[in-house]
Amino acid sequence: MIYKVLYQASKDEVPVREQTETLYLEASDVRDVRKKLADKPYNVEFIQPLTGKFLDYEKKSAEFKLEKI
Template sequence: MIYKVFYQEAKDSTPRREQTRALYLDIDAQTELEGRIIARQLVEEHTAYNIEFIELLSENHLEYEKTHADFSITEF
């Protein structure tokens, strides 16, 4: 399952929509909730990012992201 993680690069500054970034993770999980938990743990262990939201991408949404966004799977 591919998850899109929205984040701010610094935890110590006020979040601003214009500064929100995204990364994509391929998570092997049994449920959507388990995948969100694993994604959050991975990002928190390997970065100092302030996580705003984690979203499971549907097949259609994933295809859209591949063609319209700076899409690449992040590996830790």
């Protein structure tokens, strides 16, 4: 399954909505996503599973790039 992860690039700074970044990751479940990102300095805000029409919509975005972690 593909997940959309919204995160801040640094755990040390206060989260600011305008600085939220997005990455797309393939994993078996949300726990697996968190495990894959554990060694990154990210402050994860939200993890959203993408399926069906939601996934099709995100794939049309120029920012859609499946990360390999």
